[in-house]
Amino acid sequence: MSSFKYKQKKLFVENISVFNLAKRNRTPFYLYSGLQIKENYSNFIKNFKNINPLICFSVKSNSNPYILRFLGKLGSGADVVSYGELLKALKSGIKPNKIVFSGIGKSEEELKLAIKKKILLINIESESEALLINKISKKMNKNTSIGLRLNPDISVKTHRKISTGKAEDKFGLSKKDILSLCKKINNMKNLRLNALSVHIGSQILSDNPYKKSLKIIADIIKKTKIKFKFIDLGGGFGISYRKKEKKIKLKNYSNLVNNFKKKFNCKIIFEPGRSIIGNTGILVSKVQYIKKGRNKSFIILDAGMNDFMRPALYDAFHNIIPITKTNKKIKGSVEFVGPICETTCKFGRYKNYQRLNENNYVAISNVGAYGFVLSSNYNTRPLLAEIFVRKNKNKTIRKRQNLLELIKV
Ligand SMILES: *Cc1c(COP(=O)(O)O)cnc(C)c1O
Numbered sequence: 001m002s003s004f005k006y007k008q009k010k011l012f013v014e015n016i017s018v019f020n021l022a023k024r025n026r027t028p029f030y031l032y033s034g035l036q037i038k039e040n041y042s043n044f045i046k047n048f049k050n051i052n053p054l055i056c057f058s059v060k061s062n063s064n065p066y067i068l069r070f071l072g073k074l075g076s077g078a079d080v081v082s083y084g085e086l087l088k089a090l091k092s093g094i095k096p097n098k099i100v101f102s103g104i105g106k107s108e109e110e111l112k113l114a115i116k117k118k119i120l121l122i123n124i125e126s127e128s129e130a131l132l133i134n135k136i137s138k139k140m141n142k143n144t145s146i147g148l149r150l151n152p153d154i155s156v157k158t159h160r161k162i163s164t165g166k167a168e169d170k171f172g173l174s175k176k177d178i179l180s181l182c183k184k185i186n187n188m189k190n191l192r193l194n195a196l197s198v199h200i201g202s203q204i205l206s207d208n209p210y211k212k213s214l215k216i217i218a219d220i221i222k223k224t225k226i227k228f229k230f231i232d233l234g235g236g237f238g239i240s241y242r243k244k245e246k247k248i249k250l251k252n253y254s255n256l257v258n259n260f261k262k263k264f265n266c267k268i269i270f271e272p273g274r275s276i277i278g279n280t281g282i283l284v285s286k287v288q289y290i291k292k293g294r295n296k297s298f299i300i301l302d303a304g305m306n307d308f309m310r311p312a313l314y315d316a317f318h319n320i321i322p323i324t325k326t327n328k329k330i331k332g333s334v335e336f337v338g339p340i341c342e343t344t345c346k347f348g349r350y351k352n353y354q355r356l357n358e359n360n361y362v363a364i365s366n367v368g369a370y371g372f373v374l375s376s377n378y379n380t381r382p383l384l385a386e387i388f389v390r391k392n393k394n395k396t397i398r399k400r401q402n403l404l405e406l407i408k409v
Contacts, residue, residue, distance in 0.1 A: 002036070009324060009326070011322070011324070013282070018031065021387065026385070029386065030385070031284055033389055034388060037070060040275065040276045040279070041076065044270075044272060047254055050254075051268050054267060056078055057273065058235050059089055060079075060081050061276075061370055062371070067277070069093055072094045073093075077094055080100070082110065087113070098120060115142050115144050118142070120230075121146060121232065121269075123146070124146050124148055125149050130185060131188070133190075134190050143190055143192050146191050149198065150172050150198045151164075152212065152217075154209045158205075159316075161313070162203060164201045164202075165198070171199070175219070178220055179224060196220060196228055199234025200213055203236070210253050211252075221264055227266075228264070229266060231264070233269065233270055233271075236272075237272055239274055276369075279366050282364060283384075285301040285361065287301060287360045288339065296332060297332070299337070300337055303347075303364065304378075305342060305345040306376045309374040311347050317348065318347065318367060320363070330355055334353045335349045347364060382401035382406050385400040
């Protein structure tokens with residue numbers, strides 16, 4: 001997170017002191033760096049420079065409209081998974097010809113909107129979905145551009161709750177089903193089979209599973225002899241949540257994709273979420289109380305699992321950093337917990353953490369992806385504000401939810 005740095009022991013986001021923001025805004029709140037988003041986006045492009053891919057940012061990872069607009073201006077398209085995300089992407093200025101729609105359970109209403117707007121691709125995950133899209137398209141007198149999502153049956157070393165490319169996972173179609181569906185689609189006159197797509201999971205730190213699925217795609221193309229306009233290789237690129245965590249090396253994979261593209265003469269699509277937005281945000285929170293436990297101290301934050309769910313949902317590790325550093329240490333262990341009445345409302349345990357006092361601020365790091373979007377009103381708590389920093393300016397890009405509205409009956 002090169003945009004989040006300490007200057008004289010105080011945490012800064014770009015040119016702004018997080019402490020000053022925390023003093024002026026009610027905690028907890030999400031805080032993003034525009035510079036970091038820009039850097040991540042251009043690094044991604046750089047990795048795949050020769051390929052000139054279309055990047056469809058995965059809107060489910062962060063759907064703040066200001067951020068979508070910001071990414072749209074950098075050239076990004078969108079990968080959406082619901083009616084709401086599709087509308088949001090369009091309203092944020094992303095053109096339909098840069099939008100792909102993914103998901104196994106698209107409703108008729110969602111499909112109608114996607115067909116009407118003539119988006120780039122609807123990625124289909126079952127034969128029934130193909131039939132329904134064909135039926136709706138016929139009624140609306142449209143030809144609809146579709147892709148087929150492959151489930152390559154590859155195991156990926158990631159948390160079992162975020163793997164999507166094993167045969168036992170609900171996503172996509174097996175190679176065998178794709179081969180037979182390709183034939184059947186010939187008779188679905190209102191469909192244009194333009195793409196194969198694959199997305200094997202999230203927070204993937206090795207390029208091996210990507211290479212494997214590329215092979216399977218090549219095999220399908222050879223067997224079907226279809227000239228697909230687009231090959232959509234999904235997202236899933238991991239980031240380093242821990243200091244020592246290895247980074248995914250994309251050079252090798254990038255070369256393979258480049259050869260693939262030359263061989264099959266297709267446009268490549270990627271759908272990154274986490275790798276674009278994950279390290280661009282922190283959650284700023286205040287220490288409400290400190291209480292001694294049996295063999296550790298509890299540091300009770302004002303942020304709860306409803307505000308940031310990943311640790312409770314996936315046992316995710318997110319480093320918690322102080323807003324103001326000191327050299328004094330707390331002896332023994334501390335555990336950061338939130339106020340929600342659930343045992344899983346906790347954010348991590350540390351040894352020899354620096355001294356903290358009640359009313360100090362801390363930041364939960366790397367919360368840009370699957371952070372705010374997963375938050376809820378559990379315990380009747382309002383959704384948080386989101387603040388965006390660029391250079392020495394800050395802007396509230398989402399107001400904290402109004403409590404009175406929330407408790408209306
Ligand atoms: C969630 C999702 C992505 C984004 O995954 P990341 O791990 O955030 O890059 C891309 N494509 C599809 C189909 C998804 O469901």
